[in-house]
Amino acid sequence: MHNNCQRKVIPLLNSVSHWYNMKDYYLCYYCNFSVAAKKKKSGNTGCRDDEEEILDSFTDRLVQQKVIKWESVNNKIRISCSSRQKICQPQENGSNKQLSSQNTQESTTNTNEIVKHFLHECHKKATESKKPILLNDMHVHVRHSDNISVIPTIKDVSNILSSVEFKNRAHDLHLAQVMWRNGHFENALNLFWSTYEENLNIRKRIKCILQVNFADAINTKGEAVLVIIINFSKKFVKKYNDYTLLSYVWESCFLSKWHSDNQIASDLLEKYPKLKDNVQLRVHHITSVSLISHKIDVVQRLFEVLLKYDMKTQYELVLRSLFDYACSIRDFYACSAIVQSCSDLDVTLTDIQNSRFINLFCQDDARRGAKLFIKTWSTKPSKFSFKF
Structure with a gap:
């Protein structure tokens, strides 16, 4: 009887135990003998039913243990992933939006x-x-x-x-x-x-700060901000007879890509004649910024302003700077046009510039390979961006 029960129980237990580790397998093997001992005491009629009930309860218990085990493991993994996600999430600049005004004030005070x-x-x-x-x-x-x-x-x-x-x-x-x-x-x-x-x-320091602020606001903000800046600069003219801030406004408007800003720069020079003295100090900076960014149309407009207000010294400086720029890009035709303008306006180039022009003239490959730079200086009006 003991051998028959053992032959019936062991295959069933083996079919279940291969899903688990060795520890569970030994537990199954131990329960096997306890089941067999109980079968021996019971009668032949109830042996098969008791076998099935005990085996079912044992299998359910093992499956339930495995479910609990894997749920706990998954919860640990889920918690670790959520914590990593919180760490990896970028901090919002406006984190105070999530807090109430009272908590924000308390945290700021602390x-x-x-x-x-x-x-x-x-x-x-x-x-x-x-x-x-x-x-x-x-x-x-x-x-x-x-x-x-x-x-x-x-x-x-x-x-x-x-x-x-x-x-x-x-x-x-x-x-x-x-x-x-x-x-x-x-x-x-x-x-x-x-x-x-x-x-x-700290007055000089304030002017330096305002120079940067004005340039950024005029390039990125609207007309309302420009009006506020101009009115503020006029206060310095009225009280201190200081045109420094107004010259910063003129420079930013003159360098602007908007035609309306260029017109404001022209109106400021006409309305404030004394502004010309401060503008003369900004000519070199405007020329350098324009040539570095290859904005020849800005240099052309600067020539017009210098000739209109009779700033011959600054005109000569800008013309020499433009000649150096044309030589640096090895444009013989542009250099020739500048030399012709110098002779017409009675402007003399330096000895170094004359020697550079002669060397450029002697180089045939430069004359053949140079771009027709003079075409960019056409008399046609430039394409302005209109701000409405």
Whole structure:
């Protein structure tokens, strides 16, 4: 009886045990003998039914254990993948949008306090020679930040680290820069104006900042911003008789690709005759920028302005620069046209330029291979982009 039961149970258990590892197999083998012992005690009539019930319950239990095991493994994998996904996701610049205004204010205050405490500790442990380093790092951080809430912290730390920086109101310049980048142009210019009036030491610094801001705004913003900038520059003309900022506006409008901006530059020169003195200082920069970017039409318009307002010295400088440009691209025909213009206008070239022209004339391959550069200087009007 024992042998018959064993022959019936073992094949069934073997068919199940090949799905599992060795540990489960030994467990099946142990249960095999316990099942066989129970069969021996029971009668022949109930042996087959008990066999099937015990085998089914044992198989269900093993399958359930495997299901629980694989679910736990999959949950661990899913958790690790989700954490990696959160780490790999780029941080949004406007993460404060997800927070309420109260939480944002509290977090900003805590951050400012941490930064302030850190800088205070640096101030206590640093020597006098390291104060400029701390101030420079602080200014660089704020210069590239768009968070206005950092400015009060910078103001407090400036008062501790350097009384000179605090009196010069350098933090106000940072605040004005942040306001400018956020699109509050009129408020930023008002802050620049008040800082300029109260501090003589940083006026040159303010002009340098405004020069960059004006050039970027005129090239990328609309007519409304240009009107605000022009009105602000006129305030300097009225109160200080200073045409520096207005010359920055004229230069940016003159270099602009928009015809309306070019017309504004022309109107400014006609309305403010004294602006010519400041424009003369910008001629060399305009010529260099135009020739580097191969914008010959800008140089042509500059020639017209210089001849109209009788700036002969600047005209000679621009003509010599244009001759050097034509020689650098080995254009003999353009050089010949410039030499002809020099003779007509009684402009003399330098000895080095004359020797370069002679060498270029003697090189036949340069004469044959040169492009007809003179064709780009046609009398036809340039194609302007109109801004509406």
